[in-house]
Amino acid sequence: MPALCRDCLTSFDGPGRCPACGRPRVTRHEELHSLTIAHMDCDAFFASVEKRDNPDLADKPVIVGGGRRGVVSTCCYLARIKGVRSAMPMFQALKLCPDAEVVKPRFDAYVAASKAIRAMMDELTPVVEPLSLDEAFMDLTGTEKLHGAPPAVMLARLTKRMKDELGLTGSIGLSHNKFLAKVASDLDKPRGFSVIGKAETRSFLADKPVRLIWGIGPVAQQSLAKAGIHTFDDLTRWDRRDLHARFGSTGERLWHLARGEDARRVSSHTPVKGLSNETTFGEDTSDPDILDGHIWRMAEKVSSRAKAKDKAGRVVTLKLKRADHSLISKRLSLRHPTQIADTIYRTARDLFDQVNEPGPYRLLGVGISQLAHADSADLEGDLLDPGAEARARAERATDKIRARFGDDAIVKGRALR
């Protein structure tokens, strides 16, 4: 059976320790050198960066978190042994692990580390799909000739480089689709390298709980449990049409995933679904003039981001949070996509005028979604609003002035409110 030593990267065939270096970190699988879809997940990423940058923390349980919300963001494996988990309230975490060092998150450091890892992944394949700062899918199909080594070897080399050059560790899942690759990377953490081959896909999944599926949270688990579905085996017993009838499009997806099928491609450019900006006020307000000023400023921010990305939105959304934290969200579809701040503002303002719930509000947001390319935006004027075209022209002129003299060179009066 093909085997690979993850310490010295020697490929060999057969059982036991690595014949070259004698160490035991060996991954062994029939399909080891034919699988090409991988998921890389850093081990306790934030905590690992903290330990790397502050050697005093190396042997202590470390919890990254705190701040305002007071929950655990990430914790190292020493803390996990004591039962600390991500998203746990801090007081509870400290009860479980009183000697933990609590560190405030330093996002700049994590972003820098993430970029360095991303650069290493980019050397392996052009098809890297980051899911967050610390995990990504990679499709290494067809890269064997280029690298002179099969994907498994390159992936083992990646984690070795991460450890040697960045002092960070990660776990690899290697399989034949994204779903299984992600499942695999979690099987043998930390510093893992797990493989799920085509041959054992069904038998591997059989007795696994359905919560392995990304997107099946506690609520979905409950509704599946009501249908008697707990494991993948339960799922495979369902007829495709019945699943569809009961769970809609999710049912269709479940039917495929139950069989270990996942046709989603690894995509290096995840499409942007929408653009939005929001602001929390220093002081809650229900003053319509002040709110109007905020609507304008948010519309302008969204518009300038849309213009920078050559995007235009077909749907405008207004979001308001009331003083009691209840959320109001309204949306309106336009006939044609727009990137003009004036149009976004007027639509959001119309939506604001339809809000029945009284203020005061603590937060206001404006967004656009159902994005299209800027080419198809704002092509048609409005017969009933002949001023719209003139305002759009004024806005384009404003954009040019700002591009040359800076954002503050020209400002609408209502933005100053």
Place this chain on the structure above:
Amino acid sequence: MKFSIERGVLLKAVAQAQSVVERRNTIPILANVLIEAEGSDVLFRATDLDIEVVDKAPAQVERGGATTVNAVTLNEIVRKLPDGALVTLTDDSAAGRLTIDAGRSNFALATLPKEDFPVMASSEYAANFAASAPALRRLFDKTKFAISTEETRYYLNGVYMHVADGDGGKVLRGVATDGHRLARIDTDLPEGAADMAGVIVPRKTVGELRKLLDDDEAQIAVSVSETKVRFATPAITLTSKVIDGTFPDYTRVIPQGNTRRLEVDAAEFAKAVDRVATVSSERSRAVKLSLEEDRLTLSVNAPDSGAAEEELAVAYGDEPLEIGFNAKYLLEIASQVDRENAVFMFNSSGDPTLMREGNDTTAVYVVMPMRV
């Protein structure tokens, strides 16, 4: 209540009723049709609280009375009965059932008491007049394509029916616009209509009204108040609330100074637009019109799907012009033309364009160009 009625007559009444009732509604009685039998007639009444339609049908009434049943179900049943059948409807109010017997088929439907049925409050109509079915048909058929579906500008969700100054005096006028195109249709002012208040007739009412206008000989009794409008034939009465809003001043929108004149065979033009638009991308279906002396070139250039071009012989004697339009709007407007050539009046590539049929000023269309 017990009466017998010919299947075809029943179907016509019930079909009209079921198209008025709201499909998805939370108030069960609103899904029902109120059936009232008296003398030698049966009234079928349906409402969605904005529109009420009452259909009077002749029947052999054995026992007068009234009840309500689900309009959609009744329609389905009657539709599936054989043509020419005699249908007997019997209300058993004690059991809360209406039985429907036709030949060897019989059905029983649950009823709701007639007292629960909301009857639209009657209203004082300030203007009452008679209009011919063909005149009303033209007024609404040629404007309805331009009705807006935008919820924020709800006052555009209908046809603005009002009295206006036409070329040869006062006219009855219908206007609809969605901000991208506008249709303005005039018809002779019927006697008694001069003092009528302008009303916005909602889209759904326009659709229901259409079913009253098929008979070329029919005279429609029209009644208008500030809040309601009523259209009646001897058999059917359609009453509708009007849209509570102010229709914008559309006269500003209709270009007066457009001088570049294009005359083209409307059918040929529509076919050519349809052909070149085939390649345009779904999102922005823009067609470019390039005008030179007596020649029109239609072209579409969609970077991701392809390009198309077609030339037409036209009458055009002004300076060359390039102007873009949404293909769908051009098609809809061109298809309104049925007797003469379509005449387009352009100004510049950024200004609204006017279209009419020959020199007929009783039907005028305006369309906003698109940047291409």
